[in-house]
Amino acid sequence: MVEEVLKFMTRMDDFTLRELMQTYGQDIWNYAYLITRRHEAADDIAQDVFVRAYMHIDRFRGDSSVKTWLLSITRNAAFNYRRSAFFRKVMPVGFVRLRGTVLSAEQQALDHIVTDNLWNIIMRLPQKYREVLVLEARYDMTLKEIAHLLGISEGAVKSRLYRARAKISNTLKEEVEYGTV
CATH class of the missing domain: 1.10.1740.10 (RNA polymerase sigma factor, region 2, helix turn helix motif)
Structure with a gap:
């Protein structure tokens, strides 16, 4: 089109x-x-x-x-x-499950665990961080497009992306450290 x-x-x-x-x-x-x-x-x-x-x-x-x-x-x-x-x-419960092509049942189970864990972490992020992260990663939008869509500056988008990634990274490190993964 x-x-x-x-x-x-x-x-x-x-x-x-x-x-x-x-x-x-x-x-x-x-x-x-x-x-x-x-x-x-x-x-x-x-x-x-x-x-x-x-x-x-x-x-x-x-x-x-x-x-x-x-x-x-x-x-x-x-x-x-x-x-x-x-x-x-009505508060929603649950999480998003991504699907992908896998070779074995074991690999599929591991993929689901990792994916579910990651999406749980993402869905626990504050809305403003979750939103910019998904728009960039899932929808392949540029910083300019995200800024236009959300009505914020490109700098704010960069800042939110940085903070979202840092929060995810810290959460993953904590989970590995405490053995909850």
Whole structure:
């Protein structure tokens, strides 16, 4: 899809919407889940993001990539959800499990343990650190894109990334030191 075309659209067609959903749907869902930690909320938010994009394509000015624009909508929708009374009453439990290709059952079990442990550590980080880390590592966003999405300076993004990595590193060192890994 050519992003240049989208910024001149005043109305989106079904084909373009379908293409956006196929291209960015999983990223949108994952980001919504990262913020809310709830599968059902991520489903609802992802659906809402594409409805909003469909209804308001005329608001896309092309100042950022389409992906950044959609992630920005996702972030706003997810934070609105988190502020709702329902979210405050129901605290999510659990963690994210990444899946990968493995050769043996033993390797698969070890991978799950390591992955689960790492994601548990990441999900325990304060929101501002967790968010920049995942946007950079998982979504391959540049510092500039992250800064634009979050409405902060690139320096703040760098600082948060540094602190997030330091917190993860310290936690891993402590777990190895105390034998909790």
